[in-house]
Amino acid sequence: MPSALYDPAVRTVLDRLFGAAQGDGSLMASLLAGLAPGAVIERMPAAELADLAGEAYLPVAPEVGTLLYTLARASRPALVVEFGTSFGISTIHLAAALRDNGSGQIVTSELSASKVRAAEANVAEAGLGDLVDVRAGDALETLRDLPGPADLVLLDGWNHIYLQVLRVLEPNLRPGTLIIADDTVRFADETRDYLDHVQDPANGYTTVHLPLDDGLTLSTRH
Template structure:
């Protein structure tokens, strides 16, 4: 069974990907260098910043294969990546997705998209700063997706690291961005305890296994 191909889910994903493609060609305001994460989230509340469709398919396959009981996502945005994660959990017949988003407008939109796709029951959407909303997140976490503000990916990983299950997968998106350099240096250092490889999809995804 693959609910990604069902009309209810496919319609929502196709609409969101089409909107995201149009959004890429639209100029967006540039946050000031010293802007806080909340200020950036508010300024870019209508910007999609999505995972690619191919990246979504990869996430779906990883969740289907690893069958995690708990999936955690940093950076919901409009819920495109969340839909792929939720579809995989639903098709596995077990598990739950917890995702967190700083923009209140995007939280509302993501919840509506998940409901429209019939996948809301598979997901809990947390509103607020991930370093706060995920601080009490219980383990074991079987798959962690890092797709929020890039300079926060490493702090979020370090926050949740002691709750990762043995063999857990950590997936980071947009690893070609210069701001991901500290994260990549960390997960590619064998002393950190990961087996890590870059996957050539979109702007690059790093897939790290908690070894």
């Protein structure tokens, strides 16, 4: 049976989104150049950051999307939790795996109201809307109440708060939960506190790094 990842409806949406995301580099460069002198992204309010990147796709790379599908397909998670929905590219890869698994749910969080609407529309167009709960708002609040323990976590929002989001999720992590953090090489400075946390076995994680795209860090809960 063909994988849901190659279903025509899924491929149509993903191809359109990946094509649109090719303009992200110049868009973000222009937006960052327009910041006030001395502005530091890590110190900006979350709502201001969401507005700043409201038109940016900020996607996972295609090969990272395929890896997400593969990991979710193999681990058969009952609950996937995602920080940083954006336009839904990574969400669709994960949901395609759940469709092929025959069960599972995704809870994903996005602060930008316009992106929430776009992601919901994209996931629905791909035929995967019944598997995805897109929560609008600050992930530090929206991800506190989950329908069960998280089996797989994707951190792909603002890098400098990865550790804060992980701490919110830790009460809902079980032994064996897989945590995937994106962009940890390109934004190593912004994710340093997160990396220090998951690389210390005393904190309950085993961690490995993958040199895909901007760098992935995979951790499992002890």
